[in-house]
Amino acid sequence: MIAASRNGDAMRARRWLGLTAVVCLALACGPEYSPDGLYAPPGFPYNGGTTVAIDILSESLRYEFDVTNQRTTATADITFQMGSSGYPMFLMHPRALEVSLDQSPIALSALSTATPEGSDASLSVLSVPTAPGSHTLHFGFELPPGTVSYTNGGASFSFLMNDLEGYFLDKYAPANFEFDQFSLHVELEVVGATHEEQLFTNGSLQQVDSSSWNVDFPSYFTSSSPFLELTAENVKALDFSYQGKSSSFTCTIIMEAADMAGASRAQDALTQALDAMESDFGPYGHDRFLLRVLRDPMGILGGMEYCGAAWTSLRPSFIGHEVSHSWFGRGIMPANGNAGWIDEAIATWHDQSYPSTRVECGSGPVNLAAHSPYSRTTPLQSYQDGAYLMAMLNSRLWGKGGLKPLLRKWYERDNHHVVNTEDFERFLEDETGIDLSALFGRFAFGRRTSCE
């Protein structure tokens, strides 16, 4: 993300943490990636029992936009697993209107918002004791006010997300923490429109007829990955083919129709950004890139990244920043809010042309990665202090070729996987044989360690 508040310059095989994962870890077998469940936030005492983070296997959403009555109807069907018995815990901003667990209706009073001790996170908990294994959930729900706009004779609705404020898909549907990778199917239908909508997405799009669409997002996506914009506004799209190092793919630039004269500038900036990232870190890892360019006459907008998509203003440095996130942030993805700093630090270090800085033992400590396990926000210090840590790492690792080739190797290994801060530190240490625990301790985990 590029934060608006920063004045425009910077803003696996699925295995639950059950027997399979534990056995696999103990034997150090299988791929080097950790299973989803290892990154799930812990359960907490609740209502005489304990909560358990669910592991979504697949989710199907349906939104119907009734333009005449300005009414939105939404449903969600989720297949999930529980690694142990307890109360299912997940994330959901919309207000539930009906809930069923394993096809049995549940009283709405059993669905509540809970805040674990020592956290300010609002989590959804279903107070129904649930056994380990596979289950289904069904919701009818109401979107939060302001998320759908009935203007221009049609409906406009987007999955707008914000890592600095810590909301992702959960603002628009029942969803999960970022550790969870799952396939998502979305159906949208507009009824009674007098203006034809357009739909833009980084998923696989099927237009059923002039007013209904199906979108399928890949199974490596997390709650912070999907881009979707249904719009009744007068926007236009420019498609062009980008020839990458190992494949060609379609790039789409979406702008207000009146601004399309600037589309070639956006195309140039996007092409240059993709060229530079491919040269430095290896082939692009998604099947398209979708750039939504927003008007920014005041120069106050930032931007936000998705997997193979972003929105930002028509400023080349901002486009470069957001494109870099398709390698770090939405290529290798944060498993939780305590890993969100990594990609903002790398993106800002990228924006600064990859400086190198001697370790400043007098500064710090900085807490980027030691917040509550339920936190979903990326700390604002990630931009300055996080980028500074990257520059210090670059200096410390200079004798091993510096940080860039290591990040390239990390991307080759972990693209499309979620990681936490400990994984990042361990990767660098394993590759170089250099102990970075004091440096990470002081400048990422906020500990009063020495830094040598």
Ligand SMILES: [Zn+2]
């Ligand atoms: Zn960013």
